Amino acid sequence: MSLVRYESDDGVGVITLDRPDSMNSLDTATKVALRDVVLAAAADEAVRAVVLTGSGRAFCVGQDLKEHAEALASGDSGLATTVREHYNPTVKALLTMRKPVIAAVNGVAAGAGASYAFACDFRVVADTAGFNLAFAAIGLSSDTGSSWTLPRLVGWAKARELLFRPRTVPADEALALGLATEVVAPADVLPRAMELAHEFAAGPTLAYAALRQALEFSATHGLDESLAHEADMMQWTGGTDDHRGAVEAFLAKRPVVFRGR
DSSP states (O other): OOSEEEEEETTEEEEEEOOGGGTTOBOHHHHHHHHHHHHHHHHOTTOOEEEEEESTTEEEOOBOHHHHHHHHHTTOOOHHHHIIIIIHHHHHHHHHSSSOEEEEEOSEEETHHHHHHHTSSEEEEETTOEEEOOGGGGTOOOOTTHHHHHHHHHOHHHHHHHHHSOOEEEHHHHHHHTSOSEEEOGGGHHHHHHHHHHHHHTSOHHHHHHHHHHHHHHHSSOHHHHHHHHHHHHHHHHTSHHHHHHHHHHHHTOOOOOOOO
8 A cells, every 4th residue: 555645637746644643753764755746746847736735634644653762762853864864855856846745634633643733835624634744742852844934934922832732733733824825624724735736736836936945035035135036036037938928828818728737
């Protein structure tokens, strides 16, 4: 059985964590498979938008603690290695791939699972789901980019609260905080995420790539540098066939067709 399934059709790639009996917890084999699938989706030129979801009743509950306990018993937690080799490459690819990424949060998302969802552009969340930054509850710091993404979603004060005092944030509160983009019935999570993905796949994907890059750049640079970077991104997108075609279509009063070039 595949631990992580990847399917693509009509410009949309769907990545599904598939360890439902373990609530899609992340043992080493699953972390390797997820990393490789996310990198493959990022490189897949036929895919113009990506959906990340889980099978069964959970989105992803983070590190597989049974496997981790065995590592602790051996005398080496292996945490630094797995963060560098598995979690970091995966979350960086989610954050920087040149296409929109939508998390279809079908159930609880905890620890690294929550962090993966936070790395996506949009989070469609089941009204029965929730987020838990569980790291401190087991005596750990944060990983999988949560120290970077969480304060940018909810602000520094709320990020500290959620990290220092872990609890499950229910869907309605997650929506109010900005952790969820939309809250829907459980049966509607994947269909709504797919609807958004197809919308983006038919849209100006090069512009989306530039917007992702501009937002990431501005998060770590000052005003003057960010303004200069915006000029670079405008120059790049302004030279694309998508932009020229959109202007021509607007003036001719006909529908725009974006081709990602």
